Amino acid sequence: MNIVQNIENIKKQLSDNNINLKIIAVSKTFELFQIQPLIDHGHLIFGENKVQETKFKWAKLLERNNDLEIHLIGGLQTNKAKDAVQLFKFIHSVDRKKLVDALKKAEERLNFKRKYFLQVNTGQELQKFGVAPEEVENLFKYAKSKLNIIGLMCIPPKNEDSKVHFKILSNLAKKLKLSELSMGMSHDFVEAGLSGATYVRIGSKIFGERS
Numbered sequence: 001m002n003i004v005q006n007i008e009n010i011k012k013q014l015s016d017n018n019i020n021l022k023i024i025a026v027s028k029t030f031e032l033f034q035i036q037p038l039i040d041h042g043h044l045i046f047g048e049n050k051v052q053e054t055k056f057k058w059a060k061l062l063e064r065n066n067d068l069e070i071h072l073i074g075g076l077q078t079n080k081a082k083d084a085v086q087l088f089k090f091i092h093s094v095d096r097k098k099l100v101d102a103l104k105k106a107e108e109r110l111n112f113k114r115k116y117f118l119q120v121n122t123g124q125e126l127q128k129f130g131v132a133p134e135e136v137e138n139l140f141k142y143a144k145s146k147l148n149i150i151g152l153m154c155i156p157p158k159n160e161d162s163k164v165h166f167k168i169l170s171n172l173a174k175k176l177k178l179s180e181l182s183m184g185m186s187h188d189f190v191e192a193g194l195s196g197a198t199y200v201r202i203g204s205k206i207f208g209e210r211s
């Protein structure tokens, strides 16, 4: 598995479609020695879905390399907010007021600011994270005075056409005048780009299947 070649192929596919966006290399479950070639290649944006795993894997490297940008793309518990603010420059999973409060408090304690996406449950799935589409505006009004909310994020339901969900998300973002859209994964990143994504989150297409 040549991960450098894989990301170069993805970049080419995007540029062939005149798409300009940022690629979050989703490195969850992979070990640092497997990720390292991509860092050496100059890639600096990575995604993880667990606070503990991230701390264990990245904390030392983050101390040495200020340019690294780790994004939290998984659900977050309020009791881990402080660790999360410490580790992640971007958090994509803000979905409730309690979490907004916890993140705000963590920022004040640590005395620095991060960037945030509101996660929207566009598929209205019961067991999924994310705020319901009709509740987004309300949550945004609450969150925007406390945190730097830069955009919206979604994970479309597995067996549905992603494009429908990308459209819902981009319409919501337009309404709220938010410029960043975190959407698209290994199987649908081109469609996401064509639908206006500014960040795609790609794991298996770069690192291979997760065991």
Ligand SMILES: *Cc1c(COP(=O)(O)O)cnc(C)c1O
Pocket: 026, 028, 049, 073, 074, 155, 185, 186, 187, 201, 202, 203, 204, 205
């Ligand atoms: C794991 C994960 C990804 C990457 O998925 P791939 O299909 O491997 O590209 C993207 N977004 C989220 C929220 C994830 O948890």
